[in-house]
Amino acid sequence: MKKNKLGLLTAFLLAFGVIFMAADHIEAPAVQGTSADITDFYAFEGDSDKIVFVANTQGLLSPAASPDASFDENVLTEFNIDTDGDAVEDLIIHAIPRDGVMYFFGPTAATGNTGLSGTVAANSDVTIVDITPYGSTANIGTNGDISVFAGPRDDPFFMDFARYGEIIGGMATAFNDPGADTFAGTNVMSIVIEVPKSMIGGTGNINTWVETKTR
Amino acid sequence: MNNFCKTLIKTFIFCGFIFQICSCENNASIAKETPKSEKADSFSRDDYAAYLQPGERNDIAKQKEEYTFWEKKLEKTPGQYPYLLKMATASNSLFGLTGEVKYLVDANDHLEKANLMINNSSAGSLRSLARCYITQHRFKDAHAALKKAEELGEKLEETNKMLFDVNMELGNFDLAKSYLDKIEKKSSFDHLIRRSKWEDHVGKLDRAIVFMESALENAVRQKNQSFMMWSYTNLADYYGHAGRIEDSYNHYLKALSIDPHDAYAMKGIAWIQYSHNKDAERAKEILNNLVQRDATPDYLLLLAEIEDYEGNEVAKQKLLDQYLTLTSKPEYGVMYNKYRIQLLAEEKGDYKQAQQIAQQEIDMRPTPQSYDLLAWSQFLSGEKEGALNIIAEHVAGKSYEPELLYHAAEIYKANNLNKKVADIKPELIESVYELGPAIGKKIQAL
Amino acid sequence: MKYIKILSLVFLAAFTLQNCSDDEDNTPTLPDFSGTFTTADQMGRPAINTVLVTDGRKDAFNTTVPSQQGAAFASDFATRLSTLSPTLATDDDRNLLGLNATEFGGVLATDVLTVSLDGTTTFFDGTNVLTGRNLSDDVITTELTLIFGGEDGSEIPTLSDDNVDANDKAFLTVFPYLAEPF
Numbered sequence: 001m002k003k004n005k006l007g008l009l010t011a012f013l014l015a016f017g018v019i020f021m022a023a024d025h026i027e028a029p030a031v032q033g034t035s036a037d038i039t040d041f042y043a044f045e046g047d048s049d050k051i052v053f054v055a056n057t058q059g060l061l062s063p064a065a066s067p068d069a070s071f072d073e074n075v076l077t078e079f080n081i082d083t084d085g086d087a088v089e090d091l092i093i094h095a096i097p098r099d100g101v102m103y104f105f106g107p108t109a110a111t112g113n114t115g116l117s118g119t120v121a122a123n124s125d126v127t128i129v130d131i132t133p134y135g136s137t138a139n140i141g142t143n144g145d146i147s148v149f150a151g152p153r154d155d156p157f158f159m160d161f162a163r164y165g166e167i168i169g170g171m172a173t174a175f176n177d178p179g180a181d182t183f184a185g186t187n188v189m190s191i192v193i194e195v196p197k198s199m200i201g202g203t204g205n206i207n208t209w210v211e212t213k214t215r
Numbered sequence: 216m217n218n219f220c221k222t223l224i225k226t227f228i229f230c231g232f233i234f235q236i237c238s239c240e241n242n243a244s245i246a247k248e249t250p251k252s253e254k255a256d257s258f259s260r261d262d263y264a265a266y267l268q269p270g271e272r273n274d275i276a277k278q279k280e281e282y283t284f285w286e287k288k289l290e291k292t293p294g295q296y297p298y299l300l301k302m303a304t305a306s307n308s309l310f311g312l313t314g315e316v317k318y319l320v321d322a323n324d325h326l327e328k329a330n331l332m333i334n335n336s337s338a339g340s341l342r343s344l345a346r347c348y349i350t351q352h353r354f355k356d357a358h359a360a361l362k363k364a365e366e367l368g369e370k371l372e373e374t375n376k377m378l379f380d381v382n383m384e385l386g387n388f389d390l391a392k393s394y395l396d397k398i399e400k401k402s403s404f405d406h407l408i409r410r411s412k413w414e415d416h417v418g419k420l421d422r423a424i425v426f427m428e429s430a431l432e433n434a435v436r437q438k439n440q441s442f443m444m445w446s447y448t449n450l451a452d453y454y455g456h457a458g459r460i461e462d463s464y465n466h467y468l469k470a471l472s473i474d475p476h477d478a479y480a481m482k483g484i485a486w487i488q489y490s491h492n493k494d495a496e497r498a499k500e501i502l503n504n505l506v507q508r509d510a511t512p513d514y515l516l517l518l519a520e521i522e523d524y525e526g527n528e529v530a531k532q533k534l535l536d537q538y539l540t541l542t543s544k545p546e547y548g549v550m551y552n553k554y555r556i557q558l559l560a561e562e563k564g565d566y567k568q569a570q571q572i573a574q575q576e577i578d579m580r581p582t583p584q585s586y587d588l589l590a591w592s593q594f595l596s597g598e599k600e601g602a603l604n605i606i607a608e609h610v611a612g613k614s615y616e617p618e619l620l621y622h623a624a625e626i627y628k629a630n631n632l633n634k635k636v637a638d639i640k641p642e643l644i645e646s647v648y649e650l651g652p653a654i655g656k657k658i659q660a661l
Numbered sequence: 662m663k664y665i666k667i668l669s670l671v672f673l674a675a676f677t678l679q680n681c682s683d684d685e686d687n688t689p690t691l692p693d694f695s696g697t698f699t700t701a702d703q704m705g706r707p708a709i710n711t712v713l714v715t716d717g718r719k720d721a722f723n724t725t726v727p728s729q730q731g732a733a734f735a736s737d738f739a740t741r742l743s744t745l746s747p748t749l750a751t752d753d754d755r756n757l758l759g760l761n762a763t764e765f766g767g768v769l770a771t772d773v774l775t776v777s778l779d780g781t782t783t784f785f786d787g788t789n790v791l792t793g794r795n796l797s798d799d800v801i802t803t804e805l806t807l808i809f810g811g812e813d814g815s816e817i818p819t820l821s822d823d824n825v826d827a828n829d830k831a832f833l834t835v836f837p838y839l840a841e842p843f
Contacts, residue, residue, distance in 0.1 A: 036701035037701075037702055038702045038703070038704045040704070040707060041704045041705065041707070041774065041794070042794045042795070042796055043774055043776045043793050043794055044776075044782040044783075044793045044794060044795045044796070045781075045782045045793065046836065046838065051778065051782075052836075052838060054838070054839065060301060061842075062281055062284040062285065062301070063284070063842070063843045064277060064280040064281045064284055066842055072437075073437070073438060075701070076698045082727075082773065086728060087726075087727040087728040087730075087771050087773055088726075088727075088728045098692040098694075099692070103691070103692075114726075115726055116699060116700040116724060116726060117697050117698065117699045117700070118698060119694075119695070119696070119697060119698065120694035120695075120696075120698065122691055122694045126691065138837055138841070140836060140837065147837075149837035152842045153839035153840065153841065153842050154830045154839060154840035154841060154843060156796040156797075156828055156832065156839050156840070157707075157828075158799075158801075158825050158826075158827060158828045159801045159823055159825055160823040160824065160825050161295075161297065162292075162294050162295040162296050162297060162332075163294060163823065164801075164823065165296060165332070165333040165336065165337065166294070166296075166333055167820070168336055169332075169333035169334035169336035170334050170336075171332060171333060171334050173819070173820075174819030174820060175819060175820065175823045175824055176294070177822075177824045179824035179825040180292040180294065180295060180825070181825045181828075181829055182295055182297055184288075184829040185829065185843050186843065187842040187843055190839055192836070192838065192839065194836055197778045200778070201778060202778065203778050203779050204778060204779065205775050205776065205777055205778065205792075206775070206776050206778060207705075207727075207773035207774070207775050207776075208705070208774050208775075208776055209704060209705035209727055209772065209773045209774060210703065210704055210705075211700050211701075211702065212700070212702045212703070213699055213700050213701060214698060214699060214701045215696045215697070215698050215699075366716060366717065367716045367717070367719075368716055368717035368720060369719045370720060371720055372720075
């Protein structure tokens with residue numbers, strides 16, 4: 001039976017409407033998850049009576065991609081500070097962006113906000129700073145002795161990450177000498193806060209870690 | 216990701232004003248409806264004329280700059296596989312922005328190479344590769360990559376989402392559902408859109424729309440422009456399925472207000488002009504405009520249908536030949552199998568090749584859709600009993616897609632199963648907009 | 662630059678927005694940050710999850726509170742260390758800190774960064790160990806040395822140092838300390 005015998009000739013192109021209306025487009029957008037991925041965490045003495053905390057996210061940003069990089073408003077960054085050695089946070093610092101501004105809350109007691117879920121410590125002391133746009137001088141927000149920053153920076157991390165991957169994957173047995181810094185010439189989104197030691201225990205040792213929490 | 220960032224800034228400016236107004240009115244929703252029905256011309260060219268000349272776009276140049284940056288770094292330090300991944304991301308964006316398939320091939324090559332260098336030991340890199348395979352309709356390859364990622368377990372939830380997508384494509388619907396159920400955050404965008412897809416699959420379009428609307432709300436709340444774009448256009452498609460043409464039209468326009476360059480939304484408007492508004496000239500104007508600025512072959516096919524509708528056989532055949540030549544390029548692989556099968560059988564009388572490709576599709580993914588293509592090409596070649604057997608065994612009751620139902624109806628009719636035809640007909644009549652004016656006539660004649 | 666202009670437009674919009682919702686007395690009100698936030702990722706010491714958590718448990722490690730990580734992951738870490746490194750294969754094999762795989766795994770499993778409020782802060786500077794983490798600390802080489810270096814730190818030299826020893830841009834001596842972006 002020939003198609004023209006069926007008289008369906010014009011009918012068949014019908015299906016092409018369906019092309020436009022269905023099937024292919026449902027291909028889901030790429031699974032996300034990078035904006036909450038912590039690339040690095042630093043804690044060190046800045047001014048002699050202060051400690052600096054740094055949380056970096058969104059690694060391997062090229063200079064071209066950096067102007068468009070932004071903090072995700074649904075990601076809360078939480079610095080945890082344990083002052084009595086039980087690996088349970090006693091103090092927290094929260095950082096959360098909104099409309100181009102990074103809001104820092106604390107350091108404040110972790111009461112009610114320990115563990116894996118919680119709310120923004122919005123009732124505690126706030127230090128705010130305009131998120132520094134790429135290409136601008138760093139905006140620094142202060143509140144008493146606290147200083148804060150948020151924006152793109154050079155990624156301070158250095159490592160031959162690729163060679164490490166090859167070794168773990170069983171494709172190489174030794175590092176190269178010299179190695180290549182995978183992160184050379186790339187940027188990262190940084191959140192930095194410097195606080196007086198007196199606000200986080202004063203003396204002795206603290207244990208600290210950073211979390212990203214999403215809503 | 217970069218894509219998202221890029222549109223983010225653009226759209227923030229665009230939306231800044233809207234956000235402002237909304238905030239003063241204490242109204243959280245930015246998705247305001249403009250009642251189109253009050254206009255004299257419901258689908259006025261003025262609504263989208265600006266998007267026919269959307270102006271210069273710097274996103275393509277930016278992605279090329281991004282690509283070059285990593286390419287240069289890789290030249291200096293060839294072992295750095297993360298740079299291959301970055302290049303693939305840029306290439307993938309360029310494919311999306313230009314429709315040029317060479318970028319997709321490039322992304323594929325870089326992703327395969329990167330995964331090889333680390334012996335498939337990174338779940339994230341495997342997911343990127345799987346995603347690229349999905350775009351190319353290489354669903355079995357995508358599945359294999361995702362199963363490896365599943366074992367590694369880094370961000371298992373992301374892998375599970377993609378395993379839902381791929382199993383849906385492969386026709387493993389029960390398995391797909393089990394992955395859907397594993398997604399923990401039920402209110403997340405990623406879960407809502409997949410739940411929506413599932414509801415559509417089981418024929419519950421109303422519920423599919425509800426979930427997609429929730430996904431849109433979620434995207435708006437997150438201020439995630441790429442998710443908003445995605446939800447607007449997918450909702451527009453669903454509204455079209457549901458016969459809510461004005462809602463559909465308005466949502467394509469909303470997508471275009473976020474990204475004036477979005478070709479998919481423009482194509483949707485062209486379809487409305489043609490299928491609903493019966494204005495072939497306006498539809499052709501849009502499609503010819505898209506052909507100028509986007510290499511995706513699909514527009515040629517819709518143009519061919521419109522030429523057919525207008526009775527321009529020569530113009531139609533020319534467009535179809537153009538389409539067939541373009542989509543036979545090896546770079547497209549199996550991406551356009553479905554349409555090639557139909558064209559070969561319906562227009563070129565090449566039943567043998569059509570059935571060959573249909574069999575290949577079935578081997579790759581034994582879905583009702585693939586079996587339908589085989590049944591349809593058999594039917595057109597005159598094997599009406601064989602076609603009926605395939606429909607009975609692999610299609611009937613397994614899919615609610617209007618196109619498949621229509622094919623089934625024609626096959627039932629040829630086999631004198633008039634009761635079955637009568638059962639399907641009312642549903643088909645409801646789907647006339649989706650199937651287009653040409654088939655509308657055929658449905659009436661069933 | 663163009664982008665700066667664009668961004669400042671964004672901020673302008675943002676501030677106008679805020680003004681709209683300001684109280685009458687003009688004290689700036691905080692945005693609405695309500696809602697429950699759940700842990701997506703966490704980190705104490707660098708690269709611990711990448712290096713020491715076995716396949717299939719990385720997600721769990723990221724969402725186990727540090728006070729419970731020891732109980733949940735110490736034995737895993739010990740096994741992983743002894744498989745990964747011939748220099749920690751048996752209980753008698755010890756690293757530069759004098760710890761065998763079990764002991765070292767036990768230390769690392771609780772993934773917190775200890776910071777001294779009294780003395781030098783450094784990941785490792787030849788004298789002080791794990792009293793913080795500076796931007797310039799070569800933390801990867803330190804960790805590799807502790808895993809592959811054996812008792813004197815030099816048993817498997819080809820795996821004990823990635824041979825990238827410093828950042829490619831100088832850090833600032835003042836806040837915010839990190840160098841300007843490229």
